[in-house]
Amino acid sequence: MTGLQLTGPSSALELRAFTDLDTARGDLLDVYAEVRAPLLHLPNYAISSFGERLDRHGSEPGFEAVLAYEEEHPVGYAYGNKIEDGDRYWQRTSPAPDEAYTAGPALALKEVGVRPDWRGTGIARRMHDALLAGRPEPYVTLMVNKAVGDGKVHALYRSWGYEDIGFSQPSPASPRLTVMIRSTD
Template identity: 55%
Template sequence: MPVRIELRRFRTVEPVWDTLIEVYAEVRADRLHDPHYSVERYAERLARHAVEPGWETVVGYDGDVPVGYAYGNRIEYGDRYWGRITSPLPESLTRTPTLALKEIMVREPWRKTGASIAIHDDLLSGRPETQVTLMVNPLAGDGKVHRLYETWGYTDLGVSQPSPDSPVLTAMVRALRVPTS
């Protein structure tokens, strides 16, 4: 049964910094020993991402309890994001205004309730870009996370390793607004 959550949008990180860190640490608790997934490294990435153009987050709440969040920012032609993908990309793709979905996290009790797609879709709503891209660890959830993104309309672009100690990720893309039939 879908859960009803309140979705709140923020264009600066300060009001939700602690919430994002708290949710991240809980969701990644089993990986925090890995330097790439440590809270300190996540905080560094969050601080860097939060000052990039068009940064925005949507946090879902069940009452006063944060359920999860998604955040992203706009990337332009020539952004290092595109350059890290190993497959050659058509210029028409990399010149298209794009939202880079950098993180999406949902706490365990709210998984499989519709919370993740609600948070995702709310972040995408009202954005000026025409497409959205994300990177996913193809091993996450034994491939379930990657398959979930495919059901949301994403297709594979290639692979990327954003930092030397990060896992090899699959880059995916889709139109920002998927037409409904």
Template identity: 50%
Template sequence: MDQTKLKHHTDLKDVREHLIVAYTSVRGDLLHLPNYRVEAFTERLHRHGEDPGWEAVIAYTLDGQPIGYAYANTVEPGNRWWTRMDAPVPAEYTESASLAIKEIGVVPTWRGQGLAQAMHDDLLQHRQEDFVSLLVNPAAGDGKVQRLYEGWGYTRIGSQQPSPESPPLACLGRPVDQTGRR
């Protein structure tokens, strides 16, 4: 972590290429699958970047290479994030605006150093929403990725399949501030 720096961004056009470069490296072994193609990611990124409250945290090496990212946006009650769920989620998530983390990724050679959690925590640090959720493929890393998020305080609140090309995903959620200071 001493060899990296985190930067916040709220305008996609400023960091679009950095996110695509990092994504290509993060998901390199999956790019042959329809939902993981760079074109599919670019389309999602464009759509998410126009959503309210979009914010990204990008990890850079000291020489400026993007090596990880986390980005999210605000989702209001009734948003398709919620309407695609296979069952109703706990009401506190949909009573007011909440935060949806859309992507977290770390370049393989930088994994295992706490970078994903550092970006995640930095992203949540100044958010005004009370609750945050994210989607995870329960099969990713033989369940390791979901267990990682559970270690950050997330619990399963539902599931969905966002597109026909996507695998079924678990929706995990938690309070943004887990210290009770809000």
């Protein structure tokens, strides 16, 4: 775990990076429950479903999570892990991604979440950038539901330099998601 002090809208925030899921799992679940509260009744968004995905992602190579804390209260998170050519992530992407993106490892940004009171403060971008800092992978990819926030989340990722490269439906309970990618630079 490493720390980086940031100044938030009304108080100091600290970003903490974790490569061991066990250390951060409880805080990730707590923030997720509030971030996704309106959707928790849907099978794909249930806390138990997220916990299963989180455990799988946390055991995969290159796992890292960045959490933002106000004092000891977690207010947001971003996490991802390394994926290689042939990974189920790429296999489910249609059309097949350009070989330039899959020839080497990439960082798959699995989740970004910010508690409602902290949205619009730039903390999501700061966690995102901290997660990418120092990563060896040349590309970062993510999946987004274009309908979320009436398209605002998709537009936000586009403003961060991501471009659409295809679609994926990671599970039968999942909505169809847009796959996006950008350089880690």
